[in-house]
Amino acid sequence: MSRVSQGILILLVALCLSGKAWGWKRLLSMEVGPDGSHLLYPMSATWEKGRFYVVDTGNHRLISYDAQGKPLKAVNPGGRLVAPLDLDFGPRGRLWVVERSENALLEIDLASRSIRPHRLRYRGRELFPERLVWRQGWLYVLDRETGGVVMARLEGEKLVVKKIWVPKVRPFTGFLDFKVRDDGIWALEKTTHRIFHLSSQGKEEVWKPAVGLVYPVSLEVSGGRIYILDRYLRKIFVFTLQNPPQLLYSFMEKGWRRGQLYLPRELELTPEGLLVVDEGNGRVEVWAGGS
Amino acid sequence: MRGLLAIWGVLFLFLGGAAWASTSCFNGGCHKPSAFRGPVEHGPVKGERCEECHYPHVSRYPHLLKAQVPALCFKCHTSLQKSLRSASWVHLPVKRGACGRCHRPHAGGKGLLLSRGAGLCFNCHEGLKKPGYKFSHAPFRQGRCLACHRPHLGQTRDLLRDQGSRLCFRCHAAEQTVKAHGKYARQEMDCLTCHNPHGSNRPHLVRAFLHEPYREKACKECHSGKAPRGPEMCFACHRERRKDFLKVHTHYLRSDDRPFCVDCHSPHASDDRRLLLASPDWLCIRCHREALVQKRQSLYVHPAWGKCMDCHEGHGSSFGGMLKGDANAVCVRCHKTQGKFTHPIGEKVKDPRNGQSLTCVTCHDPMGTQFKYELRLSGEASLCLECHKGY
Structure with missing residues (x-):
């Protein structure tokens, strides 16, 4: 096989693999209020009855957006x-x-x-x-x-x-984030990167993902997957929902443009997709389509 | 005849190959055996098995080594390599695979160390060389660093041989020591929160600065059933500090039986005016490992790295990264010229990539980058082209 053919083959394999990880597509970005001013240190966002709501902490206001990301009202x-x-x-x-x-x-x-x-x-x-x-x-x-x-x-x-x-285990440094799901509460511990699960029956479990996370700040659990947002690596890591969680892939990258992360803070799964709140870039984005 | 020659050939290769190390290296007059002898000899040297580490003719590595250090060392020292994988903290030279920073490869004193006593440690830990303490701890005075510290890895960043008071109780009888501290002391308390294990100008190695109730022997101000629980215990006197925690970014931590304040501050004595448990580059890194990761992955780091409190608030801040002010104000305090003459920055100058106000940290990352002046991208072109597309 010639070197050119080998190169094309490697490229195709890489494309296939990256296609699997990069099935995620940015649907929309929310970065300005109704008055056109940019968000400043947004800390959180949620979805309710067909609208997105963003906490624009630095500007001391709450902003609602329609499903297409158009700003509606700031209060x-x-x-x-x-x-x-x-x-x-x-x-x-x-x-x-x-x-x-x-x-x-x-x-x-x-x-x-x-x-x-x-x-x-x-x-x-x-x-x-x-x-x-x-x-x-x-x-x-x-x-x-x-x-x-x-x-x-x-x-x-x-x-x-x-x-x-x-949690009963000691030492325990405190949770950084949590999500409530049908099967109980999932929570991410600071510093140790452990994931805790409290089932509806009150059973407590401790999981630790076996990869080199540096500064995980938020988690989301859905569809047999655990999503962990790493503020330092500026990536979302996707794990299997099993103990210990196995890394499937990661996506996103560091940057200042749309589709990139600078100082991300929170993940939240909504019917429209995965909400990613980026405090550093003053932006909230919705991603969808990933496996 | 051919068969005989072949057998002779094979015998020559085997015998000659095995014998080259013991004969050729030392007997040929090139490597004097005396240069490889000492009170302690490295196993392969002792057995004159030079070929375990060196090739006789050519190699890709210096000194005709068979592999790079530390891979070469780990071929035999497998248990060390195994424990390094699961260690919480690893001594920096070990992490960098620089075995030669401390050990000789052929022969030397105990542990094949380059030199005896604390001299070897002080090559890097220069600050401990001449501390000028009025009182000093015997192992420190005698240069026996390894009495308390491990050389390769440990559970704590200072690579202590044991955690908390357990380390001290190896020499100081536990019961008597606790008894000498009065009714509030308990065995599980960490001696190092009040005592400097190297030395101090105060008797009993008590650290330099004392918390007022401790100095006044007013123990009951904190140690009584009537004292408020959690951080309210501290806020009862330090009222202004409560407001610091009502900001967007705070260090409000989990309180167990004790107020979270003692996670960072000593309630009794410290070598820091603010009664911090350790210098910020140690204290903050306990949780902010990402700062250490970034530093180690960077070629250029701000010279004040480690003096965290110069730029960051310890309790709370309204600014991102818990900075002492907006990212311009913090830098301009020292970089006065850049405050007056620089690329346009400020609230009215917007970053075209994200609409945020342009600040010093838009282009610089003082925590460390791969580029000169801690620029986020190369200052040759790529950083400017991020915004100035036309150029």
Whole structure:
């Protein structure tokens, strides 16, 4: 076989392999608000009833986008948002925001323009919320005080912490991110890169991916895969959903243009695709089509 | 006749080949045996098996070695290679495969070390050479670094032989030592949070700066059932510090039985004015391994690397990377000229790639890059072409 033929063969094999890993395609980028100003340090994003919602932390506002990524509306209810970190929609369609400057969760009723702050306490300790998600009437909050996941419910107008999941294993450095799924809670521990799973029956498991992650900051679990976002390597690593997780491939690269990552912070799977929040580039992108 | 010649040929090759090392190297007058002798001799040298490491005629490697160091060393020292793979921390020369930085290949003192005592360690750890302590720890004074540290790998970054107080209790009787510290001391406490294991100007090797309640012997301010739990214990006095943690980027950590503040600060004594448990380049790296990875993968690193607190806040910041200000303000404090005369930067100058304001760190990465002046890409052209497409 001539050298030219060998080269073509290598190129074809490489294309096939990269095609498998790069099945992901960028669908859209959200990088400006309705007034045309760029996002600044966006920290979180979510999807609700056909719209994307982005926490534009540096500009102290929340922005909604339509399914095509067109900015619709930017709000700072009551001027209360100083350092918003995360948002989700709770019961009665109310917007819940983690507001760091007050160390509180803000329950925002956009219709009546009312805001109710909730401070989390558990057994005499004030908690320190970082991320939140509402699911089936339960509020799950990532708490930096205990490092665990808080489970709370609304009792009338009052938010009551029912329990906190802090893994039994020691040493434990605290979670950086978590996701609530049908099979329980999945959480990523800081520094050690361990993945914890708390099943619906209360069984706790500890998994550790066997690859050279450097600074993983967010995880997502779906379709028999674990996705881990590495802030230092600027890549999303895709693992099999088994213990220990086996690396299938990674995608994304460091850069400042669309489709590239600079200081990524969060992953979230939505019906539209995988939301990737990039704090450094002031951009939220949606990726889809990967295997 | 041909058959006989063939047998003689084969015998010559086998016998001659096996004998060359012991005869040719030393007996030919080239390599004096005395140069390869010492109190401790490397196994192959002792057995005059030069061929285990060297080729007799030609090689791709210096000194006619059969392979590069450390691959050559690991052919025999397999258990060391195995343990390196699973080690948490590896001594830098070992990680770089520079066995020759500490060991002689043929003969020498114990462990085939290049020199005896702490002199060898001080070749790199220069800061420990003349610390000028009024009081010093006996093993340190006697240059017995290996009494406490491992030379190759360890569970801690300082490669200690054991963790926490367990290391100290190897010499200092546990029960008596704990008893001498009063009712609050426990065996599992880490002695190094208050004592400098090398030396100090205070008796009992207590570190230089003391926390006020500790100095005033007001132990109950913290050690009592009435004291608040978690970080509130510290915030009760350090009220202003609470506000630092109400910023976007914070170091608010998990508190177990103790406030998380003691993850970084000593509640009793420290060699740092801020009562940090160690210098920032050690303390911060415990969690921020990525900074160490980046440094080691870079050719150019900012000279202040390791003085983390020069640019970063320790508690909280409203700026990305927990910087002390926006990325221009932080740099201009030292780089004053660049603050006045430089490529346009500031809030109104936007990066065409992502619409973010242009700052010093748009083009430079002080944590380390492959390019001069810590540029993110080559300053010859590729960095500029990122934005200036027309050129």
